[in-house]
Amino acid sequence: MGWFSKLKRFGVMGLNARNGAYVLPNNPRKLYPLVDDKITTKELTQSAGLNVPELYGVFQAQHELKRLPKLLQKHDSFVVKPARGAGGNGILVITGKLGPRFRKPDDSLVAEDAISFHISNILSGMHSLGGMPDKAMVEYCVQFAPIFKNIAYQGVPDIRIIVYKGIPVMAMLRLPTRESDGKANLHQGAMGCGIDMCSGTTTSAVWKNDNCTHHPDTLHPIAGVTIPNWPELLKQAALGYTVTGLGYLGVDIVLDKNLGPLILELNARPGLAIQVANKCGLQHRLDEIDKVHQDLHTENQRIQYAMDNFGS
Amino acid sequence: MNSIQLKILVALLLTVGLGMFSYKACVLGFPLTPEEQTEIWNVEAHVSFEAKGLPVKATLQTLNRLPKYTVTDEYFIGDDYGLLHALQSADGTPQQNRNPDNIVAIWSRRSAKGKQDLFYSARLRPEQSNQEESWVHPTEIPKLIDPQFTEAEQVAANSLITEVGSESADIETFVPQLMKRLMEPSKNPDGAYLLRDNANTLGAVNMAVRLLHFSGIPAQSVHGITLSTSKNAKIKHWLELYHNEKWHMFDVTKGTFGTPVNFVTWWRGNAPLATVSGGSNLSVSLSVVPATVSALGNVVDRLTVTAPTILEFSLFNLPVQAQATYRVILLIPIGVLLLVFLRNVIGITTFGTFMPVLIALSFRETQLIWGLCLFSIVIILGLAVRLYLEHLKLLLVPRLACVLIVVVLLMAGISIISFKLGFPRGVSVSLFPMVILSMTIERISVMWDELGAGKAIQQIIGSMAVAVLAYIAMSNLFIEHLIFVFPELFLVLLALTLMIGRYTGFRLLDLIRFRAFLKEG
Numbered sequence: 001m002g003w004f005s006k007l008k009r010f011g012v013m014g015l016n017a018r019n020g021a022y023v024l025p026n027n028p029r030k031l032y033p034l035v036d037d038k039i040t041t042k043e044l045t046q047s048a049g050l051n052v053p054e055l056y057g058v059f060q061a062q063h064e065l066k067r068l069p070k071l072l073q074k075h076d077s078f079v080v081k082p083a084r085g086a087g088g089n090g091i092l093v094i095t096g097k098l099g100p101r102f103r104k105p106d107d108s109l110v111a112e113d114a115i116s117f118h119i120s121n122i123l124s125g126m127h128s129l130g131g132m133p134d135k136a137m138v139e140y141c142v143q144f145a146p147i148f149k150n151i152a153y154q155g156v157p158d159i160r161i162i163v164y165k166g167i168p169v170m171a172m173l174r175l176p177t178r179e180s181d182g183k184a185n186l187h188q189g190a191m192g193c194g195i196d197m198c199s200g201t202t203t204s205a206v207w208k209n210d211n212c213t214h215h216p217d218t219l220h221p222i223a224g225v226t227i228p229n230w231p232e233l234l235k236q237a238a239l240g241y242t243v244t245g246l247g248y249l250g251v252d253i254v255l256d257k258n259l260g261p262l263i264l265e266l267n268a269r270p271g272l273a274i275q276v277a278n279k280c281g282l283q284h285r286l287d288e289i290d291k292v293h294q295d296l297h298t299e300n301q302r303i304q305y306a307m308d309n310f311g312s
Numbered sequence: 313m314n315s316i317q318l319k320i321l322v323a324l325l326l327t328v329g330l331g332m333f334s335y336k337a338c339v340l341g342f343p344l345t346p347e348e349q350t351e352i353w354n355v356e357a358h359v360s361f362e363a364k365g366l367p368v369k370a371t372l373q374t375l376n377r378l379p380k381y382t383v384t385d386e387y388f389i390g391d392d393y394g395l396l397h398a399l400q401s402a403d404g405t406p407q408q409n410r411n412p413d414n415i416v417a418i419w420s421r422r423s424a425k426g427k428q429d430l431f432y433s434a435r436l437r438p439e440q441s442n443q444e445e446s447w448v449h450p451t452e453i454p455k456l457i458d459p460q461f462t463e464a465e466q467v468a469a470n471s472l473i474t475e476v477g478s479e480s481a482d483i484e485t486f487v488p489q490l491m492k493r494l495m496e497p498s499k500n501p502d503g504a505y506l507l508r509d510n511a512n513t514l515g516a517v518n519m520a521v522r523l524l525h526f527s528g529i530p531a532q533s534v535h536g537i538t539l540s541t542s543k544n545a546k547i548k549h550w551l552e553l554y555h556n557e558k559w560h561m562f563d564v565t566k567g568t569f570g571t572p573v574n575f576v577t578w579w580r581g582n583a584p585l586a587t588v589s590g591g592s593n594l595s596v597s598l599s600v601v602p603a604t605v606s607a608l609g610n611v612v613d614r615l616t617v618t619a620p621t622i623l624e625f626s627l628f629n630l631p632v633q634a635q636a637t638y639r640v641i642l643l644i645p646i647g648v649l650l651l652v653f654l655r656n657v658i659g660i661t662t663f664g665t666f667m668p669v670l671i672a673l674s675f676r677e678t679q680l681i682w683g684l685c686l687f688s689i690v691i692i693l694g695l696a697v698r699l700y701l702e703h704l705k706l707l708l709v710p711r712l713a714c715v716l717i718v719v720v721l722l723m724a725g726i727s728i729i730s731f732k733l734g735f736p737r738g739v740s741v742s743l744f745p746m747v748i749l750s751m752t753i754e755r756i757s758v759m760w761d762e763l764g765a766g767k768a769i770q771q772i773i774g775s776m777a778v779a780v781l782a783y784i785a786m787s788n789l790f791i792e793h794l795i796f797v798f799p800e801l802f803l804v805l806l807a808l809t810l811m812i813g814r815y816t817g818f819r820l821l822d823l824i825r826f827r828a829f830l831k832e833g
Contacts, residue, residue, distance in 0.1 A: 003830060004818050010829045012822075016656060020816035062707070117705045124708030126758060211828050276828045 011281030018248075018272060022286065026165070026247025027268050034244045035266040039083045039137055041244075048243045050236055051262045053140040053254075058083075060135050062123055065116050072102075072112065077141040080115065082122040082134045088185035090127025092118050093141060093155065105154040106178075142262060145255040147228065150220040151193075153177055156254050158184045159195070159227065159261075161237040162270055162282065163249045165293040168234045168306040169285050171195040172277040173202055173227070178217045184252075186273045191215065193222050194278030198311030200230025206276045233261050234303045240266050242299065285310055318814055322807045329803030336798055340615065341439055343607035346793035350607040353539050353576075356433040356599045361591035363424035368590040370419045371398075372432055373535075373579035379448030381436045381576055382614045389431035393419040400583065414579040428591065436539070436576060437614045447572045449559040450552060454530040459522035465506060472502040473527050483529065483555050484569060487520075487562050491551075494520055495567075517549045517564050518582040530554045533564075535585070536577040537600060545598040547585060548575065608797060627799060635796075640676070642795045642802075647672050647782035649805050652812050654778050659821030662775040663755050670748050671775070672782035680783055684776070687749065690722050691772070694753040695760075702757075716750040 007014075013022075035041050042052050056078055057071045072078075080092040092115065094102045101109040119136045121127070128134040144156045151157070155176030162169045172192050179189030186192050191212065193205040205212045205222040214221050227233065237251040240263070250270025253261050275281050288309065296302045336342045343350075359372055374397075375383050388395050400414045419430050461469055472493060480486040494516040497504040506523075507515050517533045524531040534550040549564040550572060562569050578585070588594045612628050627638055647669035654660045662668050675683035697718045701711050723746060752775075760768040785791060795801060823830065 003823050007818060007822065007826055007829060012818075012826050012829055014816075014818040014822040015659070016819060017816040020814060113705070120705075120707055126708050206828060209825065209827065211831075272825070276826060279828070281829075 007281075008283075011283035011285075012275055013272060013282045013286070015272065017283075018269070022164070022248040023269050027249075028245075031244055031246050032268055035246065035249075035268050037083050037135075038081065038085075038265055039135060041266050044243055045240070045263050045266075048239060050239055050243070051259060053079075053142060053256075053262050053264065056138045056140065058135055058137050059119050059123060062120055065119060068116055068119065069112060071138060072115070075138075077143075078138050079141045080118060080122070080136060080138050082127045083137055084128040084132065084134045085122075086128075088188060090118075090122055095141065105176075142254045142264075143257040145228075145257050147225065147255065148173075148175070150218055151175055151215045151222055151225065153215065153217040155180070155184060158252050158254045158264060159233065160270065160274060161234065161251045161253065162274060163237050163241050163251055164286055164289050165247050166238055166241040166299070167289050167293060167296065167302045168197065168237050169289065169310065170274050170278055170280070170282060171197060171200075171234075171237075172274040173225075175215060175222075177207070177215070186271065191222075192273050192277035193225075194274075194280070195227065196311055197234075198307045200227040200233070201225065202227075204277065204279050206273065209273075209276065211279075227255070229260065231303060231307070234306060235299055236261055236263060238299045238302050315814070318810060322810050325803040325807035325810070329800050329807065332800035333798050333804070336800075340611065341607075342611050342797050344794070346608075346789045348607035349604050350438060350610045351602050352438070352605055352610060353436040354433065354601045354603055355436060355537065356431060356601075357586075358597045358599075359430040359432070359586050359588075359594070360597075361428050361588045361594040363426060363428050363591045365423055365425040366590040368393075368419075368421045368424045368428065368588070370428075370430060370586065370588040370591065370594075372417045372419075372430070372586045372596070373583065374415050374417050374432060375434050375436070375576070375578055379577075380439050382439060382618055383434050384437055384613055384617050385433075385435040387431070387433045388417055388419070389433070390419045390429075392424075393421045393430065395419055401581070413581055414583065416583075424590075437610050439614065447561065447575070449561075450532075453554045454532045454552070456525055456528065456530050459526045461522070461526070468502040468505045469523055469526055472500070472506070473523060475502075477527075483553065483560065487524075487551065487553065487560075487569070488567055490523060491516070491520055491562070491564060491567055494523075495564075513549060513564065514582075514584060517551065520551060520564070521582070524551075524553065532580055533582065534577055534580050536572075536575055536579075537598060539574040539576060539600060539602070541602055542598075542600045545600045547578065547598070550575070608793075627796060639792060639796050640673070642799065643676075643786040643792060644669060644673065645802060645805050646791055646795065647786045649809055650782050650785050651778060652809055654781070656812055656815060657819060659819030659825075660774050660778060661771060662778050663752055663759075663771055664775075667748060667752060668775050668778035669782050671752075671779040672786055674748070675779065675783040676787055680780065680787075683783075684780070686723075686726065687776075689726065690719055690749055691753060691756070693722050694719050694749065695757055698753055698757045712750060712754055715753050716746065719746050719750050719753070 033040060034044060039055070039058060042055060046052050056075055057067065059065060059068070076097045077095050079094070082090040085091065092110075093105050094110075094115070095105050096103040098109060101111050102115065103109055122134050122136040125133045142156045144152060148157045152175050157173055157175045159171060159173050161171045171194075173195055174184040174186065175191040175193065176184050177189055177191055184190045186206075189208065191205055191207040194203040195201065196203055202223055202225045207216060213223065233253055236253060240249055240251040241247070244266060246266070246268055248268075248270075250267035252264040252267065254264050256262050272282075292305065296305055337344055355375065357372060359370060361370065370393075374386070396418045398416045398418055400416055417432060459469075472490070476486060476489045476493065480489050493500045493503045494507065495513070497507045497511055497516075504511075506519050509515070510518070514535075517535075521531050521533050531551055531553045534552055535547050536550070537545050538548055546565075551560075551562040551564060553560040553562065560569055561571055563572070586594060586596045627635060630638065648666065651662070651666065651669055655662065671687065677683075678686060694715060698711075698715055701714055706714065756768050756772060759771060
């Protein structure tokens with residue numbers, strides 16, 4: 001198969017390779033609860049000195065929904081998400097209030113009891129892996145940094161950084177589109193842009209698995225946007241490894257207008273579209289890290305190594 | 313380390329699985345295909361005689377020690393007769409060892425009068441269903457024995473052998489010449505004298521054996537029948553000669569050397585087929601009738617006789633109902649292996665991990681087309697109900713329960729309507745698809761909500777396609793047969809699954825996922 005060898009030449013990693021050669025050997029099952037439950041992740045990262053969005057409230061049982069109106073009174077914008085959701089499922093973003101109702105990023109309105117129902121669905125486990133009963137969290141809605149104003153549509157762009165054995169390997173900027181309903185998940189129609197690991201500047205982009213140079217909704221070019229304070233972002237991502245111990249990790253970071261980079265979540269089995277967004281396979285970089293990772297002892301060394309070696 | 317362990321495990325499973333499989337297929341003769349038929353032969357001997365009111369004892373040679381055949385279903389029928397078996401050597405003397413030349417059935421009765429009918433029937437099962445026929449020579453070379461001629465006989469024998477010897481060049485010509493003279497004793501005074509009391513074919517054959525021993529050639533007679541349909545089969549006589557370290561087979565009836573074809577040995581040596589004391593007008597009629605049975609049943613019946621322990625620990629020993637259940641259960645791993653392949657090597661995503669296999673199982677009960685229609689109707693109607701329930705803002709578990717109840721009602725309704733319309737298939741639903749359908753409907757509707765109709769329909773089609781493929785694999789008679797008859801193949805399945813479990817190469821659909829790279833050239 002010429003096609004497979006071509007993918008191999010690019011160093012593209014397939015799903016089986018990710019699961020069999022990286023996730024299974026490097027991510028012991030017992031560490032999963034640290035990242036599977038976003039509330040645990042939040043506590044963990046927060047205590048390690050990382051920045052996370054503020055948690056407004058947690059709902060663990062149906063009867064606690066009584067507290068919801070009081071909670072919602074205090075905040076105009078917020079995000080409701082399942083603590084154990086996967087793939088961005090079950091996330092409800094509220095950007096503002098309009099009388100008794102709430103506004104979603106696409107300007108549609110929802111009533112309070114719709115939010116309550118959404119939370120009760122989360123509690124029953126509708127969005128959690130395997131349908132297990134879940135917790136719902138209401139947290140700070142990130143005000144996205146103006147840097148992305150031209151290339152983000154109705155949602156918060158986030159930055160996904162793959163960290164292997166503590167070394168940032170590859171990064172991508174995920175831009176919500178009209179189709180993704182303000183969510184930043186590629187398989188829901190968000191757009192992925194490759195990021196140069198050295199400078200933090202966006203390079204190429206992919207949307208629905210095809211190469212793309214302009215944002216489909218705002219029609220602005222995507223390449224050339226430099227993410228401010230890039231080494232700090234890489235450091236936050238590398239700390240994700242120190243905090244959790246997961247050898248193969250995806251770190252999702254958002255840039256807030258006022259608060260700077262905030263860690264949204266950690267992912268023990270990050271997706272592979274990052275390769276397409278960067279037009280570069282992961283395999284070669286991972287192989288290089290396997291050779292040198294014993295010699296890199298501090299976060300700064302690891303970040304420096306990534307910036308020196310994985311620039312485009 | 314782990315990978316070595318895995319390789320050893322895989323190799324071990326493959327060796328044991330394939331080893332047992334080939335042993336059962338090649339040595340024990342289990343058929344590889346389900347419809348394989350085997351010819352078996354029903355042989356019946358009818359012994360009749362006139363009893364004179366005295367103690368009666370009738371003996372009959374029975375079939376035994378047949379190369380390539382196993383005798384099963386032996387019946388000895390004789391009203392009010394006592395029955396006993398005796399082992400005999402070829403010369404008719406009783407024998408105790410385990411490999412007798414002949415086994416004789418002896419019917420006996422204190423007194424009998426008038427026409428007596430005794431029956432012996434046996435079933436011959438070929439051990440290899442599709443092996444070409446070729447004669448198996450005896451393992452033991454007959455010892456040269458003293459022919460025990462009287463002086464006069466010795467002179468006649470000498471003269472006969474000298475005469476035959478002068479007209480022949482080697483054993484190939486010697487034996488036919490000798491037989492010719494013994495078969496037509498009237499033209500030859502020496503032969504006539506030697507056969508004076510036994511001027512029949514059996515007598516001639518026995519005399520030929522004695523003469524051959526006399527001239528230093530180990531030989532013995534073999535008596536048997538040719539397997540071809542016959543109401544009145546004749547015993548055929550062959551000579552087995554061992555000369556120049558080679559076996560030679562001589563067909564006495566035809567007077568030529570050759571290899572017996574379709575010939576089964578009944579007994580060896582100089583004993584007659586049947587004898588009777590206390591009776592007269594003894595006659596034996598033989599019938600040979602073929603019957604076609606399934607090759608599998610043949611193997612099982614044969615092994616019950618020859619190697620019962622093998623069957624003791626096989627699925628064939630289970631009650632029939634359990635066997636029927638296992639015929640279905642054993643197919644699940646086949647579907648699961650296919651699913652593993654489709655998911656991990658091809659890359660198709662499905663609803664739930666094993667849902668397509670369970671759906672495929674339920675197709676087995678409804679048949680494919682009807683199953684697909686039924687599932688589509690129920691899923692569409694169920695989705696409609698589920699979307700309506702969305703408005704009522706029910707909690708998850710009660711909502712699932714509602715969907716389940718509606719699915720059951722839908723299926724019952726469909727059954728009733730299709731029965732009224734005269735489609736009996738509509739009634740053929742089983743228990744478990746209902747739960748599966750409810751779960752599927754719930755998952756579809758959640759996916760519909762979150763990822764849109766396109767993704768949901770795409771996944772439904774993917775799941776259904778996998779279910780159909782799994783159904784095709786699982787309803788394949790050949791596969792079903794192989795798995796049920798050779799359950800050790802599961803070790804091979806396990807090995808394959810282990811191998812796929814460590815397959816870290818690309819999936820076929822990775823090509824689409826990463827097609828951007830392929831375009832780059």
